[in-house]
Amino acid sequence: MSDSAAAWEAIVDAVAAGGVTVLSGAGLSTESGIPDYRTAAGERRIQPMTAAELLATAEARQRYWARSYVGWPRFAAARPNIGHEAVAQLQRAGLVDTIITQNVDGLHQQAGAHDVIELHGNLDRVVCKACGQHFPRSLIDACFEVLNPDFNRSADAALRPDGDVALDEEQVRTFRMAHCPACGSDLLKPDVVMFGESVPRDLVQQCFDAVENSRSLLVLGSSLAVMSGYRFVRRAAAHDIPVLAITHGWTRGDAELTAKLDAPLGPSLAELVRAVGAPISA
């Protein structure tokens, strides 16, 4: 039997046994049009802005929000793909319990999944770092729209993994920054864990609990390059809980993985639903 046939069999057996915790990464959402952070070889495609940079200067916030403003309609228009649908279906069939996701796109929930732990937050919320209030992204977006009626939002630059697009400095300089609707500060930050920030401790503990209580951990579309996700793989391995992965290319966790299938996510997950005999529902 080939390695991939053996990996597939191990994955089917683990999921059919139930008690699965899913850990999903950017690779699950690429089929929805949201690009991945890394190439298949594990190289980083972009150097994301850090939270420290964002909060340091008004210019950095202007740059961040101008790019994000142009990218947002496209990011928000992304819909769950067949992979998200399959995970939700496995959950409805009682085989998947908790879903830990590194993605900030809300696509698991849109596909009907529940018990989703958003490890890195969600781009559809904004937090004011001056007063601590949270706002729906749609509200802040409407503020930007009022302030920037002539700003060209239909740039044809490609959407980037953070949900923004590259803009030239000249265009960035014309962007008018919105202020917090509650306190008037311009310290607005997407309610996501940015590069250089840590995941809140209680959320990490919730994930450790889920992993330790599961029969297996299924990694979907993550290179496990960042510790925020990799630590759950290590925790599972330390508890002799099998770790299975369907992902594309290099992963940092290869040593801990019980089985790894290098294959496209959507079609593989749809096949997995069929293989474990989960009822197909609309």
Ligand SMILES: [Zn+2]
């Ligand atoms: Zn505020």
